[in-house]
Amino acid sequence: MGPPGRIAIASLTDKRSRTDIRAAAIRSGDRRALARAITLIESSRSDHRDQADALLAELLPYAGGAVRIGISGAPGAGKSTLIEALGLYLVGRGHRVAVLAVDPSSSRSGGSILGDKTRMELLARDSAAFIRPSPAAGTLGGVARRTREAMLVCEAAGYDVVLVETVGVGQSETAVADMVDVVLLLLLPAGGDELQGIKRGIVELADIVVVNKADGALKAAANHAAAEYRHALAMLRGRFRDWRVPVLQCSAVEAQGIGEIWNKVEEYRAVTERSGAFHRRRADQARAWMWNEIEEELTDAFRSHPQVMEILHRLERAVSEGTTTPTAAARRLLRAFMGDRRA
Amino acid sequence: MGPPGRIAIASLTDKRSRTDIRAAAIRSGDRRALARAITLIESSRSDHRDQADALLAELLPYAGGAVRIGISGAPGAGKSTLIEALGLYLVGRGHRVAVLAVDPSSSRSGGSILGDKTRMELLARDSAAFIRPSPAAGTLGGVARRTREAMLVCEAAGYDVVLVETVGVGQSETAVADMVDVVLLLLLPAGGDELQGIKRGIVELADIVVVNKADGALKAAANHAAAEYRHALAMLRGRFRDWRVPVLQCSAVEAQGIGEIWNKVEEYRAVTERSGAFHRRRADQARAWMWNEIEEELTDAFRSHPQVMEILHRLERAVSEGTTTPTAAARRLLRAFMGDRRA
Numbered sequence: 001m002g003p004p005g006r007i008a009i010a011s012l013t014d015k016r017s018r019t020d021i022r023a024a025a026i027r028s029g030d031r032r033a034l035a036r037a038i039t040l041i042e043s044s045r046s047d048h049r050d051q052a053d054a055l056l057a058e059l060l061p062y063a064g065g066a067v068r069i070g071i072s073g074a075p076g077a078g079k080s081t082l083i084e085a086l087g088l089y090l091v092g093r094g095h096r097v098a099v100l101a102v103d104p105s106s107s108r109s110g111g112s113i114l115g116d117k118t119r120m121e122l123l124a125r126d127s128a129a130f131i132r133p134s135p136a137a138g139t140l141g142g143v144a145r146r147t148r149e150a151m152l153v154c155e156a157a158g159y160d161v162v163l164v165e166t167v168g169v170g171q172s173e174t175a176v177a178d179m180v181d182v183v184l185l186l187l188l189p190a191g192g193d194e195l196q197g198i199k200r201g202i203v204e205l206a207d208i209v210v211v212n213k214a215d216g217a218l219k220a221a222a223n224h225a226a227a228e229y230r231h232a233l234a235m236l237r238g239r240f241r242d243w244r245v246p247v248l249q250c251s252a253v254e255a256q257g258i259g260e261i262w263n264k265v266e267e268y269r270a271v272t273e274r275s276g277a278f279h280r281r282r283a284d285q286a287r288a289w290m291w292n293e294i295e296e297e298l299t300d301a302f303r304s305h306p307q308v309m310e311i312l313h314r315l316e317r318a319v320s321e322g323t324t325t326p327t328a329a330a331r332r333l334l335r336a337f338m339g340d341r342r343a
Numbered sequence: 344m345g346p347p348g349r350i351a352i353a354s355l356t357d358k359r360s361r362t363d364i365r366a367a368a369i370r371s372g373d374r375r376a377l378a379r380a381i382t383l384i385e386s387s388r389s390d391h392r393d394q395a396d397a398l399l400a401e402l403l404p405y406a407g408g409a410v411r412i413g414i415s416g417a418p419g420a421g422k423s424t425l426i427e428a429l430g431l432y433l434v435g436r437g438h439r440v441a442v443l444a445v446d447p448s449s450s451r452s453g454g455s456i457l458g459d460k461t462r463m464e465l466l467a468r469d470s471a472a473f474i475r476p477s478p479a480a481g482t483l484g485g486v487a488r489r490t491r492e493a494m495l496v497c498e499a500a501g502y503d504v505v506l507v508e509t510v511g512v513g514q515s516e517t518a519v520a521d522m523v524d525v526v527l528l529l530l531l532p533a534g535g536d537e538l539q540g541i542k543r544g545i546v547e548l549a550d551i552v553v554v555n556k557a558d559g560a561l562k563a564a565a566n567h568a569a570a571e572y573r574h575a576l577a578m579l580r581g582r583f584r585d586w587r588v589p590v591l592q593c594s595a596v597e598a599q600g601i602g603e604i605w606n607k608v609e610e611y612r613a614v615t616e617r618s619g620a621f622h623r624r625r626a627d628q629a630r631a632w633m634w635n636e637i638e639e640e641l642t643d644a645f646r647s648h649p650q651v652m653e654i655l656h657r658l659e660r661a662v663s664e665g666t667t668t669p670t671a672a673a674r675r676l677l678r679a680f681m682g683d684r685r686a
Binding site for chain 2: 063232282286297321326328334338
């Protein structure tokens with residue numbers, strides 16, 4: 001179904017050279033080339049997808065050099081303020097910082113959580129920082145994939161710290177935890193029940209907990225909250241035998257306690273690199289990522305299969321109502337999908 | 344590829360009537376018929392699988408009537424002792440109790456955690472109780488599926504309480520939480536760090552926490568532990584807005600505090616039925632179960648596809664080592680699998 005050989009080769013070499021030029025520009029630190037590459041990655045056009053894959057293959061050998069930090073926490077916890085404070089602290093120490101985001105909701109809300117850069121005005125103006133809004137559209141899986149790939153490109157461009165912000169609701173925390181080396185969970189000084197309750201499942205993903213807004217009137221409350229959370233976390237065994245999740249305090253607004261956060265991140269990296277957990281985690285993430293994409297694609301193919309579409313809705317309802325067993329429904333649907341390949 | 348029509352129909356009606364007889368025997372409370380039906384469900388022979396599906400379809404209208412209780416907790420927490428105490432308490436109050444187990448490890452250990460019935464001698468001897476060891480072999484997915492189906496058959500047989508024990512390691516807790524209405528997490532009075540630390544992810548699944556061995560020398564420790572866990576759990580928001588996970592104490596050995604546990608289960612059921620969460624959870628479980636089976640089957644078909652098998656191992660290693668992107672590897676593998684259907 002492809003074009004005749006000569007043209008195919010021509011367009012291939014053509015694409016090849018374009019890829020080389022792009023890759024070189026990105027590695028040289030050309031910010032516009034970097035931004036364009038991420039736009040390419042975010043495109044849903046299949047020819048763009050092919051170009052993106054070629055570019056990523058070219059850049060991959062130069063990726064992986066950054067510390068990947070996820071910033072998680074409920075809306076209003078002060079994630080953007082912390083990212084700006086931490087980002088400025090790091091560029092001040094000679095680091096190059098890329099800020100990405102995973103916000104599948106942005107397709108609905110129409111704009112990304114990082115779209116409004118005035119929230120990180122100072123950092124956005126710094127030449128050693130690169131801020132990229134969350135890809136605007138698509139499923140969480142799609143958004144996460146594009147953010148992951150954007151992270152690789154940023155690393156190839158020489159950014160040695162990547163901060164990934166989550167919107168702080170739903171499953172995006174998990175998606176971020178699956179792509180970073182360390183997850184910072186930002187919490188507010190315990191107030192009403194809303195603030196008290198750490199959303200289950202999210203605290204599980206945290207490697208470092210930070211109580212923000214430890215300033216002014218809230219300083220005492222933050223102290224108390226930190227002690228409370230420390231106590232709560234002591235009940236939970238950490239992800240790694242060799243790491244007990246610490247609870248720090250900071251004031252993102254006053255840029256207090258930022259150095260302590262960075263020190264903890266470096267300590268975490270040192271401990272997990274020594275134990276091998278750091279590289280195991282990255283290898284596991286990469287394999288899991290591959291299998292997620294495969295399963296997503298397979299499920300899409302399944303859901304869009306004409307014979308499946310004919311009966312899926314009815315069977316799904318029957319299963320919910322308990323009028324057929326999940327197993328029987330699954331077998332029925334699989335026969336519809338596989339029939340033509342099995343026989 | 345099937346047999347000629349007449350024979351097919353014959354064997355079909357034949358199977359039909361056999362199914363009717365089996366179903367009737369099970370519903371009449373024939374324990375041997377029940378045991379045989381579960382053996383049929385556990386069989387991996389495809390003709391048995393067809394018979395099992397037919398039987399389940401026949402029994403499904405009579406299933407769903409039991410309270411499904413998962414009993415989770417680390418090995419040594421006293422799960423079996425609690426199950427016997429709770430089971431005897433319930434049969435004493437006129438309930439009919441079925442005890443099942445999810446123990447994928449039993450394929451390795453060679454026997455099920457419930458295989459040694461002497462651990463529940465009194466309950467095993469009670470005519471109002473039915474104890475079934477975990478299916479001996481297979482993946483967690485397979486074991487869970489068979490346990491789920493055994494649960495339906497037990498319900499059709501008139502058991503109004505189903506207790507599902509987990510082996511208390513690995514993912515079996517999640518599998519059990521996905522098939523029951525309420526999860527009891529059994530804990531030991533806090534001792535060494537091993538006992539202190541609630542394994543992350545498991546506490547997340549608990550609807551009711553019970554500190555066991557609140558007797559003799561450990562009574563004080565149990566009180567202390569209960570307070571500690573209560574404090575820790577207060578930090579975590581429950582699965583449902585309208586339910587705060589309570590922390591109870593009991594002595595399974597001395598059958599103390601068993602009534603309180605049952606009262607909490609009934610309270611939990613009342614609260615979640617009022618809010619609709621109870622039935623939502625069952626419907627979600629059924630749909631999720633169906634999709635799990637579909638995804639498992641699809642992944643199996645994928646992994647066993649000849650063109651995929653040719654390149655999978657190499658690509659998976661390349662992804663782990665970071666020499667290719669997960670996306671590129673996934674696309675490459677999907678082309679190998681889908682090629683023949685897409686073109």
